[in-house]
Amino acid sequence: MEVTLRIKRYNPETDAKAAFKEYVVDVEPTDRVLDAMNQVKWKHDGTLTYRRSCAHGVCGSDAMRINGRNRLACKILMKELGKKITIEPLIGYKVIKDLVIDMDQFFDSYKAVKPYLIADDAPSAVERRQSPEQRERYDDTTKCILCAACTTSCPITWTNERFVGPAAIVNAHRFIFDSRDQGGAERLRILNTQSGVWRCRTIFNCTDACPRGIEVTKAIEEVKRALLFETV
């Protein structure tokens, strides 16, 4: 079937500002949007620029705005989208070229929450024990692939560039609720500041955006509750 892709293009070396360009592609209904974009790049216009790698929704490279919603181009099929598809870069970070955005701030926020196990009690020659229930407690937030779909769907991040954003909170949650971790208090202190969880207004855009089905808003709420009731 024929589908029109309307893609927001911007090349800093030649364009004063971004503009839409249309491409007609011939695709199967079961093709991914990424396949359609590859068709443009490989058959029509090699200058089209986007990040991609795994092509099946696990590496987090190709989050972009597709028909107004943040999606992974490799995880959404043509048949779900209609005959005209609008593709734009994620909102909130600087565009480097076409659909490639500057991820520096995103990774800086991630690093700010100390996203690693803080524990100095590793036993020798055996594993630490953790019951299946303790393991289940933080399972949801271990799924994050750092695609930035959530953070760039959040109106608070669009206007307040100091807000750490949902993805960083998800990754803090992953450790705060891990029974092996001893850095919870430290992370909660970081998230209790100006740029932390209290910026969140429970808008739920992030949860809708997450391609891994993580209950992002719920995770943020759990962190807030941990702060209020000191349950960690």
Place this chain on the structure above:
Amino acid sequence: MAYHRFDAVIVGAGGAGLMAAIQLAGKANIAVVSKLYPPRSHTGAAQGGISASLGNTEEDHWKWHMFDTVKGGDYLVDQDAAEVLCREAVDAVLELEHMGLPFNRTPDGRIDQRRFGGHTRNYGEGPVRRACYAADRTGHMIIQTLYQQGIKHNVNFLDEHHLLDVLFTDDGRCCGVVTMEQRTGEIHTVHAKAVLIATGGFGRVFKVTSNAMAGTGDGCAIPYRRGVPLMDMEFYQFHPTGIYKLGILLSEAARGEGGILRNGAGEAFAERYAPTLKDLAPRDMVSRFIHEEVKAGRGVNGEDFVHLDLTHLPPELIDAKLPDITDFARTYLGVEPKTEPIPIQPTAHYAMGGLPTDVEGRVILDEESRIVPGFYSAGEAACVSVHGANRLGTNSLVDLVVFGRRAGRHMLGFLPDAELPPLPSDPEFTARAQIADLLNRPKGERASELREAMQEVMMDKVSVVRDAVGMTEAQREIDRIRLAYKNLAIDDRGTCFNTDLSEALELGCMIDCAEAIVAGALAREESRGAHFRDDFQTRDDKNWLAHTLVYRTSGGLQMRKKPVTITEFEPKERKY
């Protein structure tokens, strides 16, 4: 141009590269160069598990693991290396747990383990639970955990830098790399006493593959152009269960948890071929079973695929242990695995071959194991060889961790006494010339057309079953593609994030890998592990119990043999 000086540079931020980096972080001045952001590396796509004989759920021993690895590799495994792998696997997995990796747990809180193909108890008696796992996203957890440790240890990451060249001195020491920063197009020289290549595999050489688009063999091809050999390239693994046409992997864990392969008639055909291990026979064999079924007209509706059937498994088990892969079937095929069988076909999955190394990760130059000072490799790009002619499932992740760690530690010992070798006089010359050439060509064929032609012919003629006639055809086609590559033209002539350019560079690397695969496969006139020849159907230990080394020389490709190290297990016929 930008110049950097480090003690060591690691190219590739997958499991192998990061594990090495963590050993060195804080103790030496290092950089990690990666064309992708580290957590986007393909290690993150690994699903089923990482093996170690912890014996948490039933009795197990590293020596049983070693035997399975050697037998699984059809006796082409270097047994001294397999011993290191299986002994150190236990400690390496525990180290991952200590770093915070969220493994699934047993009721008493230990790391849970499950079955995987070719892993047995007591030297082949029956399946054993050896694969440690985190649902069906074990690789995701590994890449996340190692990246987290990298951040914790302040590793210096040069993200979205594309490797263009590896530099050697005239007397054969490695002295750095040349990269292109994607964002600016700027060329960087990274001058170092040691370089580790951990750039992963090259599944993209084939049409149907489980590998990421970044899996283009850059780190193998670039040193190969500079005279370093590649080893055992003919051994490329096809995983039996890729999603039909797309190649997306459905982990062997699906069969480990009880899934069954069925042909068009609904028959569970694996037990006809492998009465003991059935669906859990090693991958090379199961892929051939599928090939046989399809050839005999027993594919589904007579077509070139069969079914993976999970419908008899408890739905809760599917949700708890196989959530991601069943989601892939729903997303990409619209199939509900709880009630419908999933169409699958073999998919190009894993390179057993690569840069030859010793057990310390040092790249070696010849059958005498002469080393290249300062030059290391680990992970799928390397060939130690612990996988021989066919890798067992879960043995790659453990290879990354064990040999990534060993390489990192060896470098740590090497660096203090090593002096910084001088750079060649114009270190960026080759890289710049290559790029200028691609950017300045007039109109020509598109890289995509050449890439598709290569992928088609490799899939048709050099995959699960091969013969001289088909491979000679493939060789001619690769030669044609190499010639046409000289005239290919790209659309994007800019410097900023030029992926048109990087895709063309990657194609150049894939052509080198494809050529080496075909050369090895044509030379090896026997069938062993993943290399099955219709015209030489049996294993020939008399002539071919040996690794192949392939060299690119000005006079064409040269093949040499390197003996296999045998310590414990004498070669036997491989039956399951």
